[in-house]
Amino acid sequence: MKIALLSDCYPPRLGGIETQVRDLGRALAGAGHEVHVYTATPAEGAGHGLRNIAVSEDEGAIVHRVTVPLPFDLPVNPLAPRLIRDELAKFDVAHVHMGVISPFAADLTELALELGLPTAITWHCVLGRSAVLAQRRLGRIAGWAQRGAALSAVSKMAAGLVEAAADHGAKVAVLPNGIDPSRWAPEAVVPGPRDQVRLMSALRFAPRKRVPALVGMLGEIHAADPARTRATVFGDGPLLGMTRAIHRRHRTWLDLPGRVARADLADAYLAGGIYLAPTRMEAFGIAALEARTAGLPVVAMSTSGVADFVIDGVNGLLARDDAGLVAAGRKLVADEDLRERIRAHNLTVAPEQTWTAVLEKAIAEYERAGASR
Template identity: 50%
Template sequence: MKVALLTDCYLPRLGGIEVQTHDLAAQLVARGHEVEVFTATPGARGERHGVVEGVDGIPVHRMAIRLPWELPVNPLAPPEVRRRLRAGGFDVAHVHMGVVSPFATDLARVALGLGLPTAVTWHCLMERSRPLFRALGHARRWGAKGAALSAVSGVAAAAVQAVVGEGSEVRVLPNGIDADLWAPTSPPLRDPGAPVEVVASMRLAARKRPLAVLEVAEAARQLLPADRAMRLTLFGDGPERGRLEKFVATHQMGDWVTLPGRVDRDRLRESYWRSDVYLTPARLEAFGIAALEARTAGLPVVARADTGVGDFVTDGTEGLLAADDQAMVRGLVDLVSDDAVRRKIATHNRTVAPAQAWPAVVALAESEYRRAGAS
């Protein structure tokens, strides 16, 4: 099967959609498929204007134009992409949608206009943009034209279904993870008197709520017994970093809070293996790949119950799910205070692989392609 992956954003940009589409392409190739990527993201050396660049063996059509801040937008791309899709002998197109995806939206229209079987996956929650999506009506029209519609989690799929209506089924096509890469080889060795290590990882942007990580951790620490120490490490970088540093200084948290910045995957994984709890207070989390990585690395996860994290964390089994920040404080206190509960959850997470391992996810993607073809 020859697959065209259509996405606003792709490597070298770093983010959830970028990494997931890259990894999906690699997984599809490993299953014997041929894959090409069409993106409005320029290459590492500024490749754009339709240049085809090889990235890890995958042809990437760089349909970017020169715009301020390298915005992944190109309203001039559809005619040339239409020509390339028609000439390329593709069997299916897979469109990857974010919160606002003008390039992917244009290319979904192009693929369906060519009569190409088309799958569309949303990587976002539509909560804030639902009125706009409903007014524009393109998701509903795509479903009516036979596109196989999906989203990365149950809550994300429900939001898309509410926009699309009953005429088309919106299924769940989750993000995937290399479970063997993240799974620890052995239980961590713990000094009984050492502080409990809490870790978080995210882009330091307001939408991810990094300040809430500090607020929840600080409130939890105030409730802990005097003989129970806790440390927090928050990985990541972004526009909120200065605000976080000011909060740490103002609340005199510097002796137990560390902000190391962004680190590579290997260092992040090793940090997870040495830690005890993962904390993620994001509310607008369609999936939560960082939380899945932490869960696969053996960490109990404390998260909001109304997010995509609930697809791979069951309350009391892989972690604790909370209705609001106050409940997150209580959940964090419980995990830091109760060694037995924390170890029970950690043992489960170390020994039971998540359902979102790549072999299962890529099989679901193939199923979506067959569904698009049948339509």
């Protein structure tokens, strides 16, 4: 199948949608499909041209960077539909990836449907109440569904909000993010250290990720057993420098190393500990899934997309608010048997969201959109 993945954002930009579109493209290419990614994100250090499209290869997927010069390399290009119209018409299916604000993806959705191309659309974000109401009034999502697009989102929670925004009984499937367990889980279960419990998290240091609340909760968990706990928060973003400055005096128990490579993150997780996911409006939570696959018990909000793969008491603990997250974290620190039981389960039972399973769901969405094998 010849597949076009359409996304505003793509690496080198950092984030969940960027990583997942790249990994989906690689996985589809590895399964024998011809995959082309169209994005408005420029390559690092690359120049722009109003009508030039930079093409490169990314582990089997062909990446087309359809960019224009904008401040801060914003992934927007109103010229894109005109520039790629003829070549997009030659694909078997278009798979659009939507974020909170995705003008590039929305423009190419209109183009794909205008061309009569089977079109699947996946939301990687949480539509807030105002966005749901706005989409109902605009009727854009409902219009796409009525024109034959197959709608999906990365979790049950996110899918429910897209259904509410469509407001016309459109079926919204769940197409989760995928993971390669071999990159995260060791070959054998190794008991974690008994004399220390590492509290960990990995996220983009941005306002919507609730960084100050996360550090506060980690501090409360640490205060309950300061001799045995230490916290590490991995990641980069606009709030990292400020967070380091504000919490400079906490360096005795809090580490903020910045962004690290996947292999280094996996090694850190394999030492054991607890993973805390603080976000309320998390569409999926790929970082939490990585931690769970590496064995860490995950503490997360029961109302977020993380609840799709964390079962309370089985591979983590779920809570409804910040106080509940702190209580769950303290419980895992104090109860070594519970912590090790969850860790052993996570290391021996693979998550359902393997790339093999996710590719089957993706192909099913393409077929639902009208594409043939």
